[in-house]
Amino acid sequence: MDYQRLKQIANAPNEYEVWSDYLNDYVIDLAWSNDAKKIIAGTASGKVTLYDAETGKLLNEISAHQNGLMSIAVSPSKNIFVTTGQDATINMWNIDTLELLNNIASNSQWVNFVEWSKDGKYFTSSEGKVVRVFNEAGDIINTFDQHESTVCGIQWKQDSYVFATACYGGVRLFEVGREKDINFFEWSNSMLSLSWSPDGKFIGCGTQDSRVHFFPVPYENGSDFEMSGYNGKVKLMDWTTDSKYFLTNCWNEIVIWKFAGKSPQGQVPISINTHVERITQVSFQKNSACIASGDEMGFVFFHDTEKPSIKNIGTCLSQEISKLCWSPDGLNLAASTADGKLVIMRTPF
8 A cells, every 4th residue: 555645645635626515414415417418416414406417507406305315317318317315205206406306105105216127217215124116107016025125226127128136135136027036046145236247147146244245136045156265245246347347345345356257266366456445336347347346444546457457547635526427428427425515527547
């Protein structure tokens, strides 16, 4: 670790900043419009703020949820987005006007998150042990309640109306219109996260005992495998668009496995050790092997998986990074902090 370089970064101005603003509240989630011209920020108090992503102009601000916001998800096909909250509701909004389009009640005290299908025709909601499927208008299509514990991960398969969920006991696959799960990958452990490779060949899950468990798809009994050696629970995971690389967090270390359509078993992973404190956010740039990561100290670093010699590129925002979100075109990165700062940055790659 180059501590002298970290000190220089901490004391230097942010050379990547396009604009910034303060929301004076913990930023829970960030999302971009599909054309990358707007940025949406949601805070712990339930407020949603809409900005012009190019200029930083405040376009609108509303109170979206009474007891706090949980997540934001933008439709990949229309100018609408969904928010979930601790007030047992799912709200659908027009992204241009922040007009409320639909208010959907939940039987759960809070709705953890929603996930859109890749074509935007459906979205799922995670509500404790229950997952519901809605169409793009917010009409309910399916309710699935077969889970043994709280659902901690949902992801749709590319070009499909099949999605995977993770909870204690394994991974289930569901399909829109079916009444029950279409497959169950049983494994007796608590899952903390789930990520399905874009090529559909592997599902990775972070586990309670600090491992990453993988299920090949299609799944055959005994074909699953896992990677161990992590010094903490793995909750952050992401794939490159081409499914070549899979990243995980390991406290203050980024661990990257090379898949390229086959299991990485027996390989030595790529290790990136730029951060001093716990990594709170990390993800791949779209259509790239470049990474943005943020930590508890407020450092944001940029890395190139295929050029590991280039390192210590970044800035410091002084407070814990609460969210990082790449723009759809991959040209800009939105970063937020625990004390409410929002910064739009240009990528150095």
